[in-house]
Amino acid sequence: MDIQIRNIHKGFGSFPALAGVDLDIASGELIALLGPSGSGKTTLLRTIAGLEFPDTGQILFGGEDTVALPVQQRRVGFVFQHYALFRHMTILENVAFGLRVRPRHERPSDKDIKRKAAELLDLVQLGGLEARYPTQLSGGQRQRVALARALAIEPRVLLLDEPFGALDAKVRKDLRRWLRELHDKTGYTTIFVTHDQEEALELADRVVVMSRGRIEQVGSTDEVYENPATPFVFDFLGNTNILPGEVRDHHIYVNGGPQPIADTAGHEPGPIDIYVRPIDLRIADAGVPSFDVDVLSTQRTGPVVRCEARAVTSGAVIEIELPHLHHDVPALKAGARVPLRLSNFSVFARGKPISRQALPDVVANAPAEYRERARAG
Amino acid sequence: MNRPVDHTLQDPPKLPFEPLIQKNAVITEARWVRVSLTAAALIFLLGFLLMPLIAVFVEALRNGIGAYFEAIVEDDAMAAIRLTLTVSLIAVPLNLVFGVIAAWAITKHSFRFKQLLITLIDLPFSVSPVVSGLIYVLIFGAQGWAGPWMSEHEFKVLFAVPGIVLATTFVTFPFIARELIPLMQAQGTDDEQAALSLGANGWQVFWRVTLPNIRWGLLYGVLLCNARAMGEFGAVSVVSGHIRGLTNTMPLHVEILYNEYNFSAAFAVASLLAMLALLTLGLKSLLEWRHGNELAATRRH
Numbered sequence: 001m002d003i004q005i006r007n008i009h010k011g012f013g014s015f016p017a018l019a020g021v022d023l024d025i026a027s028g029e030l031i032a033l034l035g036p037s038g039s040g041k042t043t044l045l046r047t048i049a050g051l052e053f054p055d056t057g058q059i060l061f062g063g064e065d066t067v068a069l070p071v072q073q074r075r076v077g078f079v080f081q082h083y084a085l086f087r088h089m090t091i092l093e094n095v096a097f098g099l100r101v102r103p104r105h106e107r108p109s110d111k112d113i114k115r116k117a118a119e120l121l122d123l124v125q126l127g128g129l130e131a132r133y134p135t136q137l138s139g140g141q142r143q144r145v146a147l148a149r150a151l152a153i154e155p156r157v158l159l160l161d162e163p164f165g166a167l168d169a170k171v172r173k174d175l176r177r178w179l180r181e182l183h184d185k186t187g188y189t190t191i192f193v194t195h196d197q198e199e200a201l202e203l204a205d206r207v208v209v210m211s212r213g214r215i216e217q218v219g220s221t222d223e224v225y226e227n228p229a230t231p232f233v234f235d236f237l238g239n240t241n242i243l244p245g246e247v248r249d250h251h252i253y254v255n256g257g258p259q260p261i262a263d264t265a266g267h268e269p270g271p272i273d274i275y276v277r278p279i280d281l282r283i284a285d286a287g288v289p290s291f292d293v294d295v296l297s298t299q300r301t302g303p304v305v306r307c308e309a310r311a312v313t314s315g316a317v318i319e320i321e322l323p324h325l326h327h328d329v330p331a332l333k334a335g336a337r338v339p340l341r342l343s344n345f346s347v348f349a350r351g352k353p354i355s356r357q358a359l360p361d362v363v364a365n366a367p368a369e370y371r372e373r374a375r376a377g
Numbered sequence: 378m379n380r381p382v383d384h385t386l387q388d389p390p391k392l393p394f395e396p397l398i399q400k401n402a403v404i405t406e407a408r409w410v411r412v413s414l415t416a417a418a419l420i421f422l423l424g425f426l427l428m429p430l431i432a433v434f435v436e437a438l439r440n441g442i443g444a445y446f447e448a449i450v451e452d453d454a455m456a457a458i459r460l461t462l463t464v465s466l467i468a469v470p471l472n473l474v475f476g477v478i479a480a481w482a483i484t485k486h487s488f489r490f491k492q493l494l495i496t497l498i499d500l501p502f503s504v505s506p507v508v509s510g511l512i513y514v515l516i517f518g519a520q521g522w523a524g525p526w527m528s529e530h531e532f533k534v535l536f537a538v539p540g541i542v543l544a545t546t547f548v549t550f551p552f553i554a555r556e557l558i559p560l561m562q563a564q565g566t567d568d569e570q571a572a573l574s575l576g577a578n579g580w581q582v583f584w585r586v587t588l589p590n591i592r593w594g595l596l597y598g599v600l601l602c603n604a605r606a607m608g609e610f611g612a613v614s615v616v617s618g619h620i621r622g623l624t625n626t627m628p629l630h631v632e633i634l635y636n637e638y639n640f641s642a643a644f645a646v647a648s649l650l651a652m653l654a655l656l657t658l659g660l661k662s663l664l665e666w667r668h669g670n671e672l673a674a675t676r677r678h
Contacts, residue, residue, distance in 0.1 A: 088592075
């Protein structure tokens with residue numbers, strides 16, 4: 001089922017949780033809503049589900065406006081972060097719940113309900129555990145039950161709220177790959193919320209990066225990573241160095257660099273910020289456009305060597321990351337002066353610096369009330 | 378496909394139970410401190426709780442087992458027992474329904490004056506039972522607001538069963554609501570939202586999700602409410618009028634017998650109330666033992 005979201009506004013008190021969101025989702029797509037806490041991603045998901053109602057705007061499921069429909073009639077499969085399994089029911093009955101509460105004339109027979117629920121438990125690889133209660137399962141197993149329960153109503157769209165948020169790193173990785181396989185097998189249109197950029201980039205067909213109730217950028221992993229539309233997107237997707245620079249005579253200069261490092265792509269002349277990731281900085285060969293830095297310290301952290309340096313002219317402290325076997329590593333000794341080149345970077349007109357509060361401050365296992373607060377502002 | 382071990386399919390590890398005190402020598406005290414503290418607590422318990430309880434049964438059986446049963450099957454005593462059962466059979470279900478409704482409204486919805494409602498629920502705990510009884514005298518008494526209208530229509534509230542039921546319901550109202558509110562707050566609304574998203578209507582959500590989630594807490598509240606309803610003295614004493622065989626509940630009957638120096642009969646009836654208390658305690662401990670985790674949110678009695 002394709003979904004169109006049109007100009008959704010939603011406020012909690014005076015706080016605008018969603019400030020005009022437009023998004024088109026194709027049938028069968030796997031979409032990630034990515035953003036820091038308070039960015040409105042969970043509110044958007046709950047609005048699509050019908051658990052929150054927008055102040056204005058439309059949500060179209062296959063062309064049909066659903067804003068006025070209550071959650072019961074939207075037929076959405078919603079998987080909660082903390083699973084919300086019914087603890088007094090066996091997992092078979094949990095999965096069967098959506099079928100059992102149907103009006104009598106639409107309800108399948110008891111035998112069919114049980115067979116369907118058992119099939120779904122097989123699909124999520126929990127066959128044989130039908131008679132267990134939710135408290136007798138591990139976190140990853142509960143997550144799968146929640147997913148099977150949501151699939152039982154044959155939803156028009158599958159919505160997952162931080163699906164791996166409460167799991168440890170190893171389980172999270174397994175489940176991520178498994179969810180991708182399941183999505184490819186079943187073909188449900190799926191939207192999931194996450195604050196983990198790695199998870200979003202790895203799992204989703206397209207990533208929707210959100211900040212302060214607005215969509216900053218929508219695109220595939222390559223698009224958002226290689227061509228971030230805003231400084232926020234660049235900063236949120238990974239570690240960032242910000243170098244002061246300048247656009248002059250249709251060329252881009254790093255402050256203090258004698259040669260231009262690139263031609264402009266339509267930037268106005270004036271001061272700019274050059275955004276570059278620590279892994280995209282390399283020691284320049286002679287003759288290549290470069291700028292000088294003094295190495296302050298070098299630290300190996302596992303497979304990566306992390307180096308701190310200060311730009312000679314601008315004084316900006318920057319971070320460099322290299323694989324520990326890279327041939328540049330020996331030159332990066334504390335106290336050395338080396339020329340650096342940028343192998344990949346983005347340029348933004350100098351605005352206000354991104355405040356640190358806008359950056360991710362979400363704890364993976366954040367308790368529910370913390371999320372509530374984040375949602376409410 | 379050759380895939381690595383799927384960690385999500387493993388059962389959670391079972392952790393062995395380790396008593397805290399053996400592992401953590403820092404928080405233990407010297408032996409004599411532990412022994413004397415335990416002894417002090419036990420002596421206090423014996424003196425103030427167990428001794429009176431034993432005294433009740435000793436006094437009740439002083440004139441022999443025959444006199445004990447005679448005092449219980451005597452007409453006025455049987456009437457008092459019947460009345461007490463009737464009153465609690467009305468008051469407890471009333472408070473069950475309203476307690477669940479109040480707790481549900483407070484924990485699953487947000488509205489203005491919510492805090493005021495929570496405070497009001499606690500009101501019967503904070504006023505003296507005698508005052509609670511007097512409220513009904515002021516309303517339904519001969520000089521009260523509704524008194525003249527009542528006597529015109531020959532409908533008796535005060536010094537009759539309805540008054541006793543009203544006073545008992547008022548005094549025992551907080552027990553069930555107070556038991557459920559923290560439990561339901563701790564459970565949150567995720568389960569209800571999940572049920573709604575699966576297509577359940579409000580009625581189905583309540584019967585299939587909300588009620589099963591709170592059933593043990595509810596039973597616990599009903600037990601406490603019932604114990605108090607049967608044992609209530611102050612408020613009932615004010616509104617009952619102490620008419621023997623008609624408006625005397627068990628606690629009132631005990632008092633009357635005692636005032637008439639009929640000690641062994643008084644203690645015989647009192648022993649029934651004591652047995653009710655023991656039964657309640659036993660059931661309460663059983664519930665805590667079997668369903669302790671679900672009740673943990675409210676474990677403060």
